Amino acid sequence: MPCYALLLEYDGAPFVGWQRQESGLSVQQVLEEAAARLNGGALPLVSAAGRTDAGVHAEGQVAQVTLVAALPPERVREALNFHTRPHPVAVLGAAVVDAAWSARFSAIGRAYRYRILNRRARPALDAGRVWHIQRPLDAAAMHAAAQGLLGRHDFSAFRAAACQAKSPLRTLDRLDVSRLGEEVVIVAEARSFLHHQVRNMVGTLVEVGLGRRPASWPRAVLDGGDRTRAGQTAPAEGLSLTGVRYDPPIAWA
Amino acid sequence: MPCYALLLEYDGAPFVGWQRQESGLSVQQVLEEAAARLNGGALPLVSAAGRTDAGVHAEGQVAQVTLVAALPPERVREALNFHTRPHPVAVLGAAVVDAAWSARFSAIGRAYRYRILNRRARPALDAGRVWHIQRPLDAAAMHAAAQGLLGRHDFSAFRAAACQAKSPLRTLDRLDVSRLGEEVVIVAEARSFLHHQVRNMVGTLVEVGLGRRPASWPRAVLDGGDRTRAGQTAPAEGLSLTGVRYDPPIAWA
Numbered sequence: 195m196p197c198y199a200l201l202l203e204y205d206g207a208p209f210v211g212w213q214r215q216e217s218g219l220s221v222q223q224v225l226e227e228a229a230a231r232l233n234g235g236a237l238p239l240v241s242a243a244g245r246t247d248a249g250v251h252a253e254g255q256v257a258q259v260t261l262v263a264a265l266p267p268e269r270v271r272e273a274l275n276f277h278t279r280p281h282p283v284a285v286l287g288a289a290v291v292d293a294a295w296s297a298r299f300s301a302i303g304r305a306y307r308y309r310i311l312n313r314r315a316r317p318a319l320d321a322g323r324v325w326h327i328q329r330p331l332d333a334a335a336m337h338a339a340a341q342g343l344l345g346r347h348d349f350s351a352f353r354a355a356a357c358q359a360k361s362p363l364r365t366l367d368r369l370d371v372s373r374l375g376e377e378v379v380i381v382a383e384a385r386s387f388l389h390h391q392v393r394n395m396v397g398t399l400v401e402v403g404l405g406r407r408p409a410s411w412p413r414a415v416l417d418g419g420d421r422t423r424a425g426q427t428a429p430a431e432g433l434s435l436t437g438v439r440y441d442p443p444i445a446w447a
Numbered sequence: 448m449p450c451y452a453l454l455l456e457y458d459g460a461p462f463v464g465w466q467r468q469e470s471g472l473s474v475q476q477v478l479e480e481a482a483a484r485l486n487g488g489a490l491p492l493v494s495a496a497g498r499t500d501a502g503v504h505a506e507g508q509v510a511q512v513t514l515v516a517a518l519p520p521e522r523v524r525e526a527l528n529f530h531t532r533p534h535p536v537a538v539l540g541a542a543v544v545d546a547a548w549s550a551r552f553s554a555i556g557r558a559y560r561y562r563i564l565n566r567r568a569r570p571a572l573d574a575g576r577v578w579h580i581q582r583p584l585d586a587a588a589m590h591a592a593a594q595g596l597l598g599r600h601d602f603s604a605f606r607a608a609a610c611q612a613k614s615p616l617r618t619l620d621r622l623d624v625s626r627l628g629e630e631v632v633i634v635a636e637a638r639s640f641l642h643h644q645v646r647n648m649v650g651t652l653v654e655v656g657l658g659r660r661p662a663s664w665p666r667a668v669l670d671g672g673d674r675t676r677a678g679q680t681a682p683a684e685g686l687s688l689t690g691v692r693y694d695p696p697i698a699w700a
Contacts, residue, residue, distance in 0.1 A: 203571040251572060275568050284571035315528050318456040318537035319504060323572075 540699025
């Protein structure tokens with residue numbers, strides 16, 4: 195049976211997260227029910243590179259699905275976009291992939307972006323898309339602190355209690371903090387991340403940005419390995435999965 | 448009584464537009480009811496530089512209000528942000544202005560941005576913020592065509608039937624079309640615009656972008672002066688009032 199990779203954009207706000215749950219509608223359920231319409235009614239499994247939490251957005255999530263009938267990828271993309279309506283989930287691309295290919299395990303890189311709106315007034319246009327912090331953040335100090343987290347480490351200090359990964363070892367390739375006008379934007383890249391790792395790193399860097407902790411502190415938290423010493427978990431709504439890399443890259447239709 | 452200028456951001460989606468109407472909630476009503484809370488309960492008039500239509504957003508609208516009590520502008524800003532909740536209206540700044548100053552008539556420049564999402568898949572994250580056009584647009588041809596509209600002209604061909612301006616003469620200072628990845632962005636600047644002028648110019652430029660009309664056509668429409676010959680009125684949701692200029696500039700608190 196033919197396997198397809200899917201490139202996805204979604205607004206995380208109305209969902210309980212990527213993964214199916216009894217408690218509400220998930221992105222996975224929306225896609226599986228749409229894919230069933232192309233599959234003679236049988237519900238196929240749709241699995242993703244990153245199981246985003248409730249409220250987390252995606253601009254470049256990658257998922258996979260196996261269908262009973264061979265369809266051109268353009269047709270899969272268009273039909274899924276039709277059947278996912280009116281939910282805020284869009285299929286930006288589709289591609290035929292090998293049965294051995296895995297959206298999750300074949301990924302060699304994941305990129306996230308975290309947006310902080312740093313001004314007095316609450317967001318009107320970007321409500322639900324940013325973490326609103328009123329007190330001024332020192333983005334340069336946050337960036338300097340972030341560089342201390344790069345490389346291969348035991349990231350237990352930034353790991354959620356519920357994290358199911360076997361190993362807390364991860365290699366952080368990029369953690370850039372920059373100011374764009376009223377926004378402070380954090381970009382994180384790694385082969386993979388622990389559960390809540392990006393949000394916990396952001397919450398810790400914000401302590402530095404507010405001047406409550408020195409720029410050396412996030413590295414000390416990392417070395418301590420104790421989650422209770424890190425900053426708060428940054429809210430889900432500021433986070434977006436912006437891309438997943440594969441080798442060879444996927445040629446999206 | 449002290450007069451204040453207000454710098455505003457709002458999401459146009461839930462409103463009938465800037466102006467009060469019987470048919471639903473307006474941005475003006477939200478602000479007037481919030482301002483009444485600082486005004487001993489008396490409803491003050493809040494008037495704006497641009498009376499945006501239903502669905503049109505603002506990132507830099509300017510409005511004015513006169514209150515009975517003299518308050519520091521920071522206090523006006525914070526209190527209005529408190530009392531406008533939970534509506535998507537934010538006061539980014541406030542300033543004390545002279546009683547002779549008018550948000551509308553003292554403005555020497557207005558800037559709008561129109562966003563088109565030009566890809567196959569419908570918007571998931573930018574739903575309600577963009578005009579979705581699936582067929583590829585030639586942004587360079589649109590930009591070339593737009594340059595033919597610059598300068599002082601009778602813009603009757605791009606004017607809404609309901610437009611109440613005394614004269615159809617306007618001076619268009621800037622009309623730039625550029626592609627940013629999947630988006631085509633149009634930036635328009637003038638001292639003032641006729642009702643629907645930006646949306647009608649965008650709808651006309653899109654005809655060029657789709658290859659249905661040559662780049663010389665929008666200027667021919669302008670010269671013809673006949674609204675029925677122009678393109679469609681582009682949807683409100685892609686439009687945002689990004690800024691209003693004054694001389695001297697306002698020092699926002």
